[in-house]
Amino acid sequence: MPSHRITRKPRMFRRPARAYLQAWLAGLLMLLAPLAGATGGLETPDHGLLLHGDGRWIASLAMDTTVHMRVHGLLAEVSVRQTYRNDASQWREGRYLLPLPENAAVGGLSLRVGERLIEGEIREKEQARATYEAAAAAGLRASLVGQNRPNLFSTAVANIGPGEEVEIEVRYWQPVRYRDGVFSLHLPLSLTPRYLPDRETDQAGPRDPERLPMAAAAQAAHGALPPTVALTAEVEPGLPLQSICSPTHAVTVAAEGYTYRVTLAAGVVPGDREFELRWEPVPSRAPRSAVFTDRVGGEDYALVMLVPPTLETPPLPRELILVVDTSGSMTGASMAQAIEAADRALARLRPGDRFNVIRFDDSFELLFPGPVPAEPAAVARARAFVRSLRADGGTEMLPALRAAFQGAAPTGYLRQVVLATDAAVGNEDELLRLIENERGEARLFPVGIGSAPNGHFLRKAAELGRGSQVLVRDVNEVAEAMDGLLAKLDHPALRDVHVDWPGVAEAYPRRIPDLYRGEALQVVARLERLQGVVTVRGLGPQPWSRQIPLGAESVAPAPGVARLWARARIDELEDRLRRGGDEGELRPQILDVALRHGLVSRYTSLVAVDRTPARPGGESLGSTRIANATPDGSLALAQGSTGWSRELLLALLLGLGALLLHRRN
Structure with missing residues (x-):
């Protein structure tokens, strides 16, 4: 229950x-x-x-989480250790929805029972699930890790005996982000429940984003406490730092030679908000480019980062369309943040700009029939309208976005759509198809709201919308975050960016988005050979290019780059699937990459089975779903469960x- x-x-x-x-x-x-x-x-x-x-x-059953991050340059290897403790008198299965970063390459699973350690194997999803369910029914301890969304995974552990503790460890790799002169790494620790429209959508993917496997012999699930989280990070930045901190949690930092060790100041915290770690290099040592390489199976891989200069240009008159999510999942602090973000954007409108405001939940409403000049009376009316917004209802985002993209801005104006939302949507593919196919010349700038936004959708929406994204986790951050975003709107650094590799190369993303002030280009490639130079070129006020040597002494080895390439390759194939590509053609390609690189995908899962007999034949197996913590700042009554x-x-x-x-x- x-x-x-x-x-x-x-x-x-x-x-x-x-x-x-x-x-x-x-x-x-x-x-x-x-x-x-x-x-x-x-x-x-x-x-x-x-x-x-x-x-x-x-x-009941309890589960606590321990996270360890190891950062080397632009690459992070992360282990998430889940310890299940069964205080009941019945043998139990534990199940959990595990939110992870949207670009995580999940490729490791270990199951520990006492002194025994069992390493997981990557298999096709159906085969992995059948193996897990057969082991669970036979009384063997087993674990399964599958993908529900690119940033949402499920874990299951079968046959935890009364009074026992069983531990699983999930490992993944992700690139470090570099933006506005600051490196950052984030980990979502909870999730906002997703809303799915009643109509049939996303035929290529799972209909239920919270669907989990269950042992065949499992009984009805009982509830369990949300997990707690302990976290440590070891950061080897490769250059002197000016600061290292977390904007989301109180942390303790200790320097150990060239490594910085970060721990949560409280030791253990509720898993109710995203964790972010930031480190800022000494300004004179801030990087302009970097190359990290890997060699796996006789093939070479490279991760290249480049920070282009900001080429000052006079800002174009803008047609700003503010789209504000007022659905029930925004109840609480998220709604306050969205209101402040929208108000900040309206306050920064310049004479000569045009604008409109759209709010949506189950339905949507335009403040004006169409965009209007940013005259004082119209702006004042819009600010009053935004201040009156309240959260309620479902998250029907598609009609509101379609309204924002309709028509075209007048000659000389650039339409910029700013979307303030927690992105608690389950129909991501349908929305991304709309953005890709119907935005016209508009640029989309998602503003992620709250302590547990849907990072996968926000990243892909910005990429396909040729815009940039920003996160707002606290009302006190709104002014800085929105000012930074609106400054980027005024100053694109590079457009029509291309990367030329020496020899034969397969690089991702294939279509590089526009770069805005302070943003870095990050590309990962499989190469014919690690030599020669990479040439990056693009358009600002005038053509610009830069060359980066691949064989120089500054190139650093970084195990895990190959997995990042494989994750990016899978992401590209899934994009083609979303656009209506032939699943019969694309599925084998995704399977090939996932199995060769040992990654969890929509078609593959990790499974581990301890062959030592555990549950006696006469004992039944119950099943417990561990609840994700309610995101910090949201209200439980907004979930709609009771x-x-x-x-x-x-x-x-x-x-x-x-x-x-x-x-x-």
Whole structure:
């Protein structure tokens, strides 16, 4: 049965409570048991126990996460270790939706049971699932990692015995981002539930973004506490740093020679927001270009980064279309951030600009029938309209985007569509097809809102929309983030970018997007040989080019670049599939790349099986889905899983009890 957690306090931070406080809380929860029966159950604040409607406390399954990041230059290797602990008397299967970065190349799985370590194998998805389910039914411990979306994976662990702990480790590689003179790495630790329109879409992909495999013998799932997270990072930047910090979490940084060791200051935190780490080089040592190489199976691979100069040009008059997501998933801090972002954009309109505002949830609404001149009265009306927005309903983004792209800007104007959203959509492919096919000459600039936005959609929307994206996680960040984005709108650095490789090369992305002020070009390639020079050319106010040597002493070896190339190759093939390509032709190509490089994809999964017998034949296997933490700043009643009136009544009763206890103290 689903359950609702009444605290986000990490289990590791459990503090002793007075006996009367424990008794008072237990009594209050007992009184609320009838309500719990309506919503599926209540959880105690700090233990793996659930209170069900009949007043019984039952043991549950808990899962905690430990993340370790190893960064070398422009490449990060990350391990996500999940420890499942079964406090129940029944053998259980644990299942979890694992959000990962949108460009993660997932290629490693280990299953640890006591002193035994079993390495996972990459197989076709159907074969991997059949292997897992057969092992689960036979009482063997097993684990499965599959892909639901490019940035959303599922993990499953079968046959965790009563009182046992079983650990799995998922490993992936991702490129480090370099933008505005700062390196950064991010990891989503939760997700905003996705909205799927009622109509049939995305025939090439899974219909349900939260679909998970389940053991054949599994019984109905019980709830479990959201996981906690511990995280460390070892950063070898290869150049002196001016600073290293996290804008999302309090961290402790210690320099150990040329390596920086980063840990969470709190030790363990709830997994309710994305983690980001940033490091800034000393200005005089900031890189202009870099090359990292890898050799796998007799083939050479290279990751090339180049920071082009910002070539100053007078800004064009703009036709700014603001599209604001007001759906239910934006309830809470996300809506406040979206309002501030839209207001900031309106405040920066210049005389001579044109604009309009579109808001959407289940339906959409245009403030003006069409774009209007940015005169003071019109801007004031728009700012008042934006300030009045409230979040409710579903995320029907497609009609609003189509309205934003309709028509054409007047001669001499450049239409720029700024989309403020948490991108809690399940029909990504349908939306990306619209952006690719119907945007015309417009440029799309997604603004990711909230603590757990859909990074895959935001990145692809910016790429296909020939724009740039920015994330806003806090109201206090809005001014800086929006000012930076709007400055980029005024100053594209390079357009029509091309990369010329020596000899035969297969490089991605094949179509390089426009680059804006402060942005770096990153391209990964499989090469015929690691020699010669790479030439990057593009158009600013005038043609520009630069050459980067491949055989120079500055070229650094970096195991993992080949996997990044394979992930990019798969991404390109899936783009062709989304555009209507022949699955019969493209599926074998995706399978070939994924199996050769050991990567999880839409057609491949990782599976690990411990052949040591575990569950006795007479014991049944239950199944527990570990809940993702509610994203920080959002409201649980916005999820739509239970009646809001019950949630509100429960909150009022608990608040009254806390007030009475406070007055007594």
